[in-house]
Amino acid sequence: MEDYEKMVEKLRSKGQRLTPQRLEIIKAIAKYEDRHPSLSDLMNDVKKVLPTVSFSTLYNTVMKFEEIGLVHLFSINGETRIETKIKPHINVIYRDSGKIKDIEDARLLGLIKRKIKSDDIIVNIIVY
Numbered sequence: 818m819e820d821y822e823k824m825v826e827k828l829r830s831k832g833q834r835l836t837p838q839r840l841e842i843i844k845a846i847a848k849y850e851d852r853h854p855s856l857s858d859l860m861n862d863v864k865k866v867l868p869t870v871s872f873s874t875l876y877n878t879v880m881k882f883e884e885i886g887l888v889h890l891f892s893i894n895g896e897t898r899i900e901t902k903i904k905p906h907i908n909v910i911y912r913d914s915g916k917i918k919d920i921e922d923a924r925l926l927g928l929i930k931r932k933i934k935s936d937d938i939i940v941n942i943i944v945y
């Protein structure tokens with residue numbers, strides 16, 4: 818997982834401004850480590866520190882983070898979840914609980930990529 822300092826450094830290296838809001842949002846994301854928080858999880862956390870932050874600011878910031886490769890976004894049960902682990906891995910998603918388990922297995926990932934004929938670095942597998 819990308820920790821707070823690494824994420825800040827990456828943002829800086831992409832020439833992005835480090836506003837207090839962006840820093841708070843990064844801090845909130847980093848706190849979740851590899852637990853794939855939802856946007857509402859983040860909203861709750863960020864609001865504790867910056868009560869006036871709006872959902873659209875949070876959303877736009879997270880979209881910007883995805884654009885520069887800081888995080889990946891995916892959706893489960895209609896909810897946007899945030900992936901902070903940028904290196905190749907498999908998310909095994911338990912559909913009922915929404916729990917997600919990261920599996921880092923290069924051989925398994927290689928097999929799946931060949932099967933689906935895609936080079937996606939993150940593969941989501943939903944367990945029903």
Ligand SMILES: [Zn+2]
Pocket residue numbers: 851853900901902906907908918919
């Ligand atoms: Zn993951």
